[in-house]
Amino acid sequence: MTEVRRLLRLCHPMRWKIALGVLLSVIVILSNVALMAVSGWFITAMALAGLGKMTLEFFTPAAGIRGLALLRSGARYLERLVSHDATLAVLARLRPWFYKKLVPLAPARLQGLRHGDLLARIRSDIDALDTFHLRILGPGLAALISSVIIVAAFALVSPGVAVMTALGLLLAGVAVPLLVRRATLGAGSALSSARAELQSGTGDLTRGFEELRVLNATGAQIDRLRALSLRLIAAQRRPAWAAAAGTALTNGVGQAMTLGAALILLPGAAAGEVSGPIFAMLVLGAMASVEAVSSLPGAFAAWDATLASARRIFALTDQTPAVSEPAMPETPRGNAVRFEDVHFAYDGGSPVLDGFDLTLQEGRCLALTGPTGAGKSTVLALLQRFHDPDRGFVSLGGTDLRRIADATLRQRIAVVEQQVQLFNATIAENLRLARPDADEDRLWQVLEQAQLAAEIRAMPEGLKTRLGELGTRLSGGQARRLGIARALLVDAPVLLLDEPTEGLDSATEAQVIAALATLIRGRTVLLVTHRPQALALADRQVVIGGARA
Ligand SMILES: Nc1ncnc2c1ncn2[C@@H]1O[C@H](COP(=O)(O)OP(=O)(O)OP(=O)(O)O)[C@@H](O)[C@H]1O
Known part of the structure; x- marks a missing residue:
């Protein structure tokens, strides 16, 4: 967990941008749930009004629906803009930070590392860290905040549906991602080392074109590169499968929540305590609320690889330089x-x-x-x-x-x-x-x-x-x-x-x-x-x- 704390510290200067990204994500999720809920309410109310069973003021909900649709799209656009801007800002900070850490280690502490391995750490591992806030930190916080707001809002109308939604969100947002994480355990280090190997293999091949041609060894090197590519694909397969299975399970939970809300509300609806529009509003709202946690399986699938990259980077930067600066430096007199x-x-x-x-x-x-x-x-x-x-x-x-x-x-x-x-x-x-x-x-x-x-x-x-x-x-x-x-x-x-x-x-x-x-x-x-x-x-x-x- 120390890696997480250290990654958080590295993201610290970008905290306001990250927070704005989270806020916009929450707006996207909530406006989507509200859009579904209000639409459900409105369509049912319109139908009932058409049958003459209720009177309906048409303009406010219609304008609300349009407003929510616009809000959702606008917030989604801004969220992408802000989150990616924050990611690039984090990366722009991480690379010089890493390079500055390396300078005092060179050459003594870097001699054991191959050029390609170092390049892989600078490039792929640092890049992999953008996953931390783009796919893990931001979506995690947005899921938590929006889930609490959704459950609280449902509780105002139907405590039963609120409890069921809370359970559904826990299932889809905690249990499913944990399962995904279990399935991807160990895949992260395989992935980052496969990436590093491929990078250094490619470097060898491009640097050594002339020699390889003269030695007539290009074929063997290309075979090696193919093997390394296949290794990388194999290492990517498990996290990809786990994330896809996670998404399927999450959608399944969403369907179950829709059904659950309907079952909870049916007795009340039959007894006339729950009106048709409210019934449709809660059922569709419950269905949409799973979106709050839908990105978490992907986040947990990437978790292991992100931490493995962080570990590789910190392992290097944590080394003490071979020599230390004097506390009280002296100026040499002469040059003998x-x-x-x-x-x-x-x-x-x-x-x-x-x-x-x-x-x-x-x-x-x-x-x-x-x-x-x-x-x-x-x-x-x-x-x-x-x-x-x-x-x-x-x-x-x-x-x-x-x-x-x-x-x-x-x-x-x-x-x-x-x-x-x-x-x-x-x-x-x-x-x-x-x-x-x-x-x-x-x-x-x-x-x-x-x-x-x-x-x-x-x-x-x-x-x-x-x-x-x-x-x-x-x-x-x-x-x-x-x-x-x-x-x-x-x-x-x-x-x-x-x-x-x-x-x-x-x-x-x-x-x-x-x-x-x-x-x-x-x-x-x-x-x-x-x-x-x-x-x-x-x-x-x-x-x-x-x-x-
Ligand atoms: N970074 C290193 N880590 C471990 N051993 C090293 C390292 N650099 C040099 N050596 C070892 O130290 C010994 C002296 O190496 P050094 O390069 O200083 O010799 P040299 O006299 O400059 O040789 P040459 O004329 O071949 O360049 C050698 O046995 C070498 O293998």
Whole structure:
């Protein structure tokens, strides 16, 4: 139930919109019941008046019927408008909320998750949460409020019919939905995991088109996708069946309520205590009143899946970040880097660093080399404070990283990775991630320094060229140099270079090295590389997992 409380808290800022949606739903339900009841009364009264058995003032009820019909349609339209607006507002709030929660968890706590799984949580699970107030919270409240009003109104005319209606509504609004919920128990987690699997399978297929074609493995992947689709359909089947059966049962209860009202009123009608028009009014009113609870079986069918999605989301956001912000942050004096007796292992694994020492003086460039798996990237990760050492400390300007605020550290350290992360935006936008206020002159300046300006000028749209997903419109060397331009824009005094020329041919490598030579000037640089050309940039080389050079 804690998930429900937490979902309610997330909906809290939208409470007035949600309340307005509920109010409009109540108006729809009540106007419908009133419309049926008044129509029943009116038709019977007209018939009796036609037989000369009563006199009838025609205009008021006829106008009332028209008014109720208009009210019902208008309120239904507004209810849809308001409820969907509230849903979109909730979703618009949930996505950034979730993303903000993820940021401090990256990368340490998200490494175990596949890209597709994360995407599924951001997309499907968050989307599934809209069910909570659109199909569960709103209809549940509207059902409760309108049921109470209907029963109270019936009680004024016939306590017997009121009691029967109350029982009918309890049956259709509580017992039937509980049955539906029982039938769908466990289906929710199957559904959300099938959805996530399909999403990540589709992602693999679209990202890996080229490789799959070359490997002639497209057929197998499509079969996998088909199997995942069938799994999703199978997972959807049970909740769909249960909801449909629930609707049928609810309608059945509605028919029984009609019959029940007639049976209760018959003796009174026979004795002349209940007039014909009142008889028709109550019978049709009882029939229509089941609408108050008719959406609840669907709501309960969706309940399990919604809670499963909520659980998956909260499981992620509840994780504590791998590192915490200092209570009293200090400003590092200078930019020298030191690792002192650093011991580190990834979550319970075997030690990666075991008493590691390193001194990098301010303004120097140190190359870190060593065999694969020796821990070079781990050293860079520790210096970016993605993790804290298990023992020993890492310092910048003489201050332990644990005492430096995250924002200060990000201003001090720029990174150029082997795989430069580019976004499906323009070149200018990709650059301005590093410095949103940089003007065009500044962008061209860093592009010149990164030896990329001429190539971008030759593109028809220049800085406005869109890079495509993951920067696919650029060659490997261009992407690297764009990464270097971005790092130049950060203008941080400390620079981490992780295999910046790996995988490039020697001509492209020479271009990238020239760009790097500009970038590292005057900065404190830790360079991870095996490439002799890149090694030449360094003043000193340290071999990790081997002898000191
Ligand atoms: N996120 C992680 N979780 C668990 N173990 C990890 C993680 N990242 C790296 N490792 C392990 O830590 C060890 C050091 O890895 P690291 O990537 O730091 O080495 P490296 O020297 O940079 O290797 P390479 O030259 O291949 O990039 C390896 O055994 C690796 O499997």
